[in-house]
Amino acid sequence: MFAYGTNSLILAIFFSALEFSDHQIGLFMTLTLLGDVFLGTLLTLVADRVGRRRVLLAGSSLMVLSGVAFAVFENFWILLAAAVVGVVSITGGDFGPFRSIEESILSQLTTPTTRSDVLAWYVTTSTLGSSLGSEASGRILHYLEESKGWTSVDAYHALFWVYSVMGIVNALLVLLLTSDCEMEVRKEEAYARLPQNEDEETRTVEAATAHVDHHNNHDHHRNRNRHHGRRSWASRSTSWITSRLAQISPQTRSVMYKLWFLLSIDSIADGMVPYSLTNYYMDVKFQPAKSTLGDVQSAAYMLGAISAVFAGPLARKIGLVNTMVFTHAPSSAAVLFFPLPPPTAFWAVVLLLMVRAGLNMMDQAPRTALIAAVVRPDERTAVMGITSTLRTLASMAGPSITGLLAAGDRFWVAFVVAGACRLAYDFGLWAVFVDVRLHQHEEVKADGIHHRSGGRRRQGDEEEVLEMARLSPRLSSEEDGEEGGEASPRPSAAFSSSSAAAADDSSDGSDDDDDDDDNDDDVVELDSPATISVPRSTTAGSLQVPRSDSVRSRSPHRVRAPDV
Numbered sequence: 001m002f003a004y005g006t007n008s009l010i011l012a013i014f015f016s017a018l019e020f021s022d023h024q025i026g027l028f029m030t031l032t033l034l035g036d037v038f039l040g041t042l043l044t045l046v047a048d049r050v051g052r053r054r055v056l057l058a059g060s061s062l063m064v065l066s067g068v069a070f071a072v073f074e075n076f077w078i079l080l081a082a083a084v085v086g087v088v089s090i091t092g093g094d095f096g097p098f099r100s101i102e103e104s105i106l107s108q109l110t111t112p113t114t115r116s117d118v119l120a121w122y123v124t125t126s127t128l129g130s131s132l133g134s135e136a137s138g139r140i141l142h143y144l145e146e147s148k149g150w151t152s153v154d155a156y157h158a159l160f161w162v163y164s165v166m167g168i169v170n171a172l173l174v175l176l177l178t179s180d181c182e183m184e185v186r187k188e189e190a191y192a193r194l195p196q197n198e199d200e201e202t203r204t205v206e207a208a209t210a211h212v213d214h215h216n217n218h219d220h221h222r223n224r225n226r227h228h229g230r231r232s233w234a235s236r237s238t239s240w241i242t243s244r245l246a247q248i249s250p251q252t253r254s255v256m257y258k259l260w261f262l263l264s265i266d267s268i269a270d271g272m273v274p275y276s277l278t279n280y281y282m283d284v285k286f287q288p289a290k291s292t293l294g295d296v297q298s299a300a301y302m303l304g305a306i307s308a309v310f311a312g313p314l315a316r317k318i319g320l321v322n323t324m325v326f327t328h329a330p331s332s333a334a335v336l337f338f339p340l341p342p343p344t345a346f347w348a349v350v351l352l353l354m355v356r357a358g359l360n361m362m363d364q365a366p367r368t369a370l371i372a373a374v375v376r377p378d379e380r381t382a383v384m385g386i387t388s389t390l391r392t393l394a395s396m397a398g399p400s401i402t403g404l405l406a407a408g409d410r411f412w413v414a415f416v417v418a419g420a421c422r423l424a425y426d427f428g429l430w431a432v433f434v435d436v437r438l439h440q441h442e443e444v445k446a447d448g449i450h451h452r453s454g455g456r457r458r459q460g461d462e463e464e465v466l467e468m469a470r471l472s473p474r475l476s477s478e479e480d481g482e483e484g485g486e487a488s489p490r491p492s493a494a495f496s497s498s499s500a501a502a503a504d505d506s507s508d509g510s511d512d513d514d515d516d517d518d519n520d521d522d523v524v525e526l527d528s529p530a531t532i533s534v535p536r537s538t539t540a541g542s543l544q545v546p547r548s549d550s551v552r553s554r555s556p557h558r559v560r561a562p563d564v
Contacts, residue, residue, distance in 0.1 A: 001260035002133040003063070006159055007070075007088065010137060014156040034396075035084030040100065041389045047381045048183040049100050054172055059098055060171035064086040066539055069280030071157045087167075100388050104381040105181045107372035112438070116320065116370060117312030119365035127305040131298070163338060179475065230285040242300020248382060252375045255436070256383060259371070262428050263387065264394040269421035272414045275300075278353070281411055287348045296350055300357035308361040313363060320366040320373070322440070325430040330355060332426055336419025339412035349532055373438035 015028065020396075039062075047055040066086030073079060082088070103119065110118045137159055144155040248256075258448040279293060290294075334356040341348035368384070375383045402414040 002129040003067075003137070004130060004201075005132060006133040006137040006166075006560075007163050008019070009086075010156055010159060012140070014070075014153075016089070017156065018154050020076060022074060028076070028083065030259060031080060032083040032088055036087070039085075039387050041385055043101075043385075045385060047385075048378065052101050052105060052181050052183070052381070053177050055101060056177075057171055059087055060167050060174055063170065064164045067160050067162075067167055071164065074153075084548070099121035100385040101381060103368050103372075103384050107380055108183070108377060109180060112369075112373060113316065115369045116323075116365055120310075120312040120392045123306050123311075123361060123364045124308040127301065131301050131305065135298075147499050149160050181380070183271075195523065197428065200459035201526045204448070244296035247455045248293050248379050251374060252379055252383065255374050256371075256387075258432050259429075260387065260390050260431070262425050263391055264427040264461065265421050265428075266400075267391040267399050268416040269332075269335070269425070270394030272402045272418040272421075273338075274395075274399070275357075277399065277402055277414075281415075282353075284411075285343055286348060286349065296353065300353055303354055304361040307358050311362040314362070315366045319432060320370045321433045323366045325426050326364040328358045329423065329426045331357075331359040331423030332419055334359075335415055335417075335422060338415040338419070350535075368437075370433070374436060410422045415472040418445065419535035 010031075015024070020028075026375070043055050043059065066082045066088050069082035069086070069116075070079060070088075073082075106118055106122060107115060140159060140162070141155050144150040144158060145152065150158070256288075273296065279297060282288065282296075283293060311323060311327070314327070318326070334352045337350065338352050343351070371384060371387060372380055398418075401417075402411070405411060405414050452523065
């Protein structure tokens, strides 16, 4: 992200210094964004098969090659090819293959209870990296032009050498990753793929035979289809992408279709009023000094990075969906009210910008954690890649809409429409996903609760998870007291199932009646919950008897008063 921050600040200025037309600059950015989307989608779809570390290493190599091309060449078409095929960010954000794969790796290496915190720090460090990159870019340019007497174009070329060096550093860091980052297939899933009976084995053999026959006929059809080379390549590419999308289970698609639709609405709104156009609107309406505008924008970015740290703890407290909605809705309202301050109230629009930027980043980590919680682990990389692609494609329409409105002297309408769309996304997200069940496709250990059976349990929806988190300290302390032989402060009575069974075998019906009469005198009056300890093989915890004025056992083996 540091490297992305260095080139995003000077990319358009660099092309302007090379005397490219505004039309060429716009075409370059559009095609570069499309190239990033296409490349990112393809690499994320194959990352789990080829290897996540290999894909990240390939992305780092493309990053180095792109930086070298921009540092050496000045031809528009060469630079365009380097940007489309390579990895270049025009916004300072990561729209390439890195983010989706990194989020998938982090989701795999974390548990549901810690995932939000880790992803929040991931967003925070990424934002700080972009901020530091932009700051370093400006200072390097100032030093080279003022102290060294370099021309602007030469200074820009030098920054792209820095970009290439950052690509090499990124590749070295990828080499340090372990095999834990790769997608692992659980044993039960691998076993399920094996033939389980003779019929399945027969079908497997028949499928293999058909594959061999198809391979033998391949040479026969090769020459006949050769003249359709270009068309066949496009058809095969489309079929290949479709097959990869088909690997996502229907259950996952049914959930993600709803989320993708809502995220597209939010992305269109974000594309209509990005920070670059927001700064332009503030400059035209309020006409502040450029240094003042830069300080305001820098403070807004820093506030967003700091607030992202608190997204994880807040998500654990109120849930992922509630965190996304309750933090994003005030930010959306700030966008809606952005045109209201008059030209003399610059402080008011600055306050709205701080509310927007300060809360806008807090939904990113919970959003990624939500996607990781509702999809299967082996589908996360592909789903997150498709999500990033759809968001980018949807946001591409935003600047064009704002441009049309600004040309008609209706720039303010863009903020009203964007704010309304963002609020629609917030309310729709809460209505559709507030009761969604999380972690249905992954087995997790209960935090703070030791399961004596040694097994693993499947988590339910967010309310169940939060309730278990609140109860776990009390349950843990009770179990520790029982296992350590400590006396409970509450009155308790224990019985042994084996002793009870022996008593049943050694007594007849009349003895039972006499025992019942005798036991009536020994019933204990309890004013607090009684803890009945049972064998480990029966249950993993202890049974809690509700509080009552008089507790009587309905079974033949009633609770006796402890011997004093």
